[in-house]
Amino acid sequence: MRRLPLRSLAALTAVGSLALTGCGTETGGAAGQTAGAPGADRTIRAQRVMQLTEVHERTGMTLLEGPVFGADGGLFVVDVTAPEGEPKVMRVDVRRKTKRAVHTDGRGAYTSAQFSPYDGRLYLTDFAHGEIVSLDADGGDPRTFFSGEVEGAPMNPDDLAFDRDGHLYVSDSRGLTEGKALGRVVRIDRDGGEATVLADGLAATNGISFDAEYRGLWFSELTENRISYLPVGGKGGVTARHTAIRVDGGVATTDSIAVDADGNLYQALHGRPAMLVYDRHGERLATVEVPARAAEGLESATNVAITPGGTKAYMTVSGPAGGYLYAFDALAKGTRQSNGG
Template identity: 75%
Template sequence: MRRPPLAALATVGVLALTGCGTETGDPAAAPAGTIRAHEVMQLTQPHEETGMTLLEGPVLTHDGDLLVVDVTAPAGEPKVLRVDLRKKTSRGFHTDDRGAYTSAQFSPHDGRLYLTDFAHGDIVSLAPDGGDPRTFFSGEVDGARMNPDDIAFDRRGDLYISDSRGMSEGEPTGRVVRIDREGKNATVLADGLSAPNGISFDETHRGLWVSELTRNRISYLRLDDEGTIASRHTAVRVDGGIAQTDSIAVDADGNLYQALHGRPAMAVYDRYGERLATVEVPPARADGLESATNVAITPGGTKAYMTVSGPAGGYVYTFNAPGKGIRQSNGG
């Protein structure tokens, strides 16, 4: 999740936060390797208090609805929305007077929905129906408060978090933090990262893909049997031009879906770094849309839902993904 400008959240009193399938018709309208996404519905307008809207963290519920966070929603307006994809309707799922949430994930341990509060460094959880809000984790990790961006859960329910510290200063002080499923033990697994943003396990749970916003690269962190980092290297260098690497997801074939901030599009790579496709909003619909922040792919299917935002508002778009959805496909 690419944070809004500092002034946008200063106005709400928080810390710095900065149809479906490929398109048919004239082949010339879609260059080779392009997957056209199609609009499902508009969810939000720019908020008067913050001057913008930014949708993130799409995650599919067990009954097929889509949950989406609105990062810049002011107090009292929905900070998490529930979308009925069949009826194309939405309603508020959760709000509060404090959080600036950048991602959402269901835990395999307790089934609750976990949210990252980028501005305050907290992890908040909700019951599956949106009630019973709890602060799961708050405070410093190794002497520094987090700017938690995205979450990936391992099989037992421990949280692996991209801590995007240093983003506004452009310094490589970002981290990957692991918090045990009880919220009691927090450990820095990797540091020296440049505004880590997206995070997702690979399809085997043997490693983590982490996108670094200010270096436009995806790093691969190989894990040992204890879930700590055995090695790490730059795996993909993303040629995004003015666009930057945002959140990331993985499908059953191990393909990576790299969201782009600065362009309403996603880059799709295989596990070896070969670019397979670019998912993009049709040019005629792209005016006023600046970012495709994240994606959720239907478990066991290929229908994907992408969050797209800009001055024109916040939208959900859909496309046919090259691979089938798994847990790691819900926008890590």
């Protein structure tokens, strides 16, 4: 998720209290890049796949997030501000360009989605209520996986990542609404029984993803426009962390993160319908953007899922014009780290 304007933060609160919440790329050269020296930052222009949502009358907005491919090839997407009775989780057939609702409820404001490698269930972060819930692969059987305080403070869970064993790593955006650096990275055991703070004092922790080798976590701090790296040991231990990339986003701020098979980082932006791509050493490789003629009324590109084993990428784009799915060719193949979160 992203730093929401005041009306958006109010909408999240309202959502929680209602009823009590096949395309190619247009390119300027080979491999979807504009002319320029090898390794130079190039532009990849994404193509519209389909519109998924319109602005909700009851919440005054729509905000798509958390695209993630299921085992059957369906793309699951959440709508953060969908009110009760409208789809909060939907399944998209990207080839047929069809969608169907798979879950709604009267409470959740879900900001990310990810399938667990341990039990195969779909896990959702409820930003407004500090909870993590799970659904079965068809969107049914809702369960509260985790709720309550972590080391004496409530969470605002935003994005999440799983390690190989199914333990959860959550970006806790605590402090966002107060403008204070109270954000954290939290590890939760796969049975939900133990939660540990791995890093704190962060400025609205947002995107989170393991690197290609599962040696550490990349995470973004939305109100500082920076990406940090957090080495993680085999049992979730942490040695140190450091700022790895300072994002020059202009009016835009850092949202979710995905990582492809080559270790490249896809940094989503709030405030601009675009993503920035960096290699693991911090070199900016590309900018993925919605063509200017289609960008009016679109304010953010919140997240991306790269087809597992393929290079077709699908990013969620939203604004006053509605919620859309856009596609582009990624720089490398998709893996678990590039599938939602």
